[in-house]
Amino acid sequence: MALLKVSSIQKSFGAKSLLNEVDFELQTGEILGVFGRNGSGKSTLLKILFGTQTAEAGVLKVNERYYPVRKTIWHKSRIIESQQIGYLPQFSFLPQRVKVWDIIPQYLKGQEQDLVFQAPRMPKIAGSKVGELSMGERRYLEVLLIGNLDHPFLLLDEPFSMVEPLFKDLIHEFLISLKTKKGILVTDHYYQDVWQLSDRKMVLTSGKLTSITQPEELIQAGYLRSIY
Numbered sequence: 210m211a212l213l214k215v216s217s218i219q220k221s222f223g224a225k226s227l228l229n230e231v232d233f234e235l236q237t238g239e240i241l242g243v244f245g246r247n248g249s250g251k252s253t254l255l256k257i258l259f260g261t262q263t264a265e266a267g268v269l270k271v272n273e274r275y276y277p278v279r280k281t282i283w284h285k286s287r288i289i290e291s292q293q294i295g296y297l298p299q300f301s302f303l304p305q306r307v308k309v310w311d312i313i314p315q316y317l318k319g320q321e322q323d324l325v326f327q328a329p330r331m332p333k334i335a336g337s338k339v340g341e342l343s344m345g346e347r348r349y350l351e352v353l354l355i356g357n358l359d360h361p362f363l364l365l366d367e368p369f370s371m372v373e374p375l376f377k378d379l380i381h382e383f384l385i386s387l388k389t390k391k392g393i394l395v396t397d398h399y400y401q402d403v404w405q406l407s408d409r410k411m412v413l414t415s416g417k418l419t420s421i422t423q424p425e426e427l428i429q430a431g432y433l434r435s436i437y
């Protein structure tokens with residue numbers, strides 16, 4: 210089992226304090242759902258953990274090894290090169306004009322490459338350019354590419370956004386299958402998908418992550434008006 214431990218992450222933009230003592234743990238074999246209003250700092254937190262954003266303070270530890278989150282010349286390369294944390298950004302990152310069957314080998318080799326080529330629906334879209342895919346097809350492809358990389362931890366920023374039910378189901382199935390070997394953090398405003406998928410849930414309010422167990426707590430946190 211691998212363990213990712215985050216403590217006391219602090220981040221502000223100018224005078225605005227965004228993250229204030231963020232603490233959580235994630236272990237392989239579980240999916241952690243993170244909820245929070247627009248602008249609460251979810252994407253910023255994920256970027257800090259991946260290494261493309263810096264924090265003013267905080268500790269990131271994977272197993273017994275520490276990774277820098279504060280600004281240093283090596284903070285980004287240390288985390289990314291460690292191959293501990295995979296990250297699906299909120300916005301599409303694949304080149305639009307390249308065909309799917311040319312993109313897959315750029316990310317994956319061997320058995321993992323075969324898994325993506327043979328995944329449900331993939332043979333049908335493999336000959337298309339990324340720019341010709343539907344939003345659901347493109348997001349599904351992105352999740353398959355990042356999810357099949359070797360990292361023990363995976364951070365997913367809005368994997369369900371604008372995705373039709375058919376591809377949402379495929380993404381759910383894939384993430385459940387990945388859980389046996391990875392620890393997964395997922396955040397999305399399609400909160401029912403995240404609620405259903407996740408083993409543990411946390412909500413980000415006033416810069417802090419708090420554990421919740423009941424959907425009603427999302428109302429108390431000011432994220433939902435009602436449960437429907």
Ligand SMILES: Nc1ncnc2c1ncn2[C@@H]1O[C@H](COP(=O)(O)OP(=O)(O)OP(=O)(O)O)[C@@H](O)[C@H]1O
Binds near residue numbers: 222247251252
């Ligand atoms: N580079 C930056 N410079 C200044 N402000 C920023 C920067 N990046 C993010 N912010 C601000 O920090 C706040 C949190 O942004 P972030 O994208 O982390 O929120 P979020 O919880 O992911 O929101 P959403 O649910 O809308 O995706 C927002 O007010 C945003 O404008």
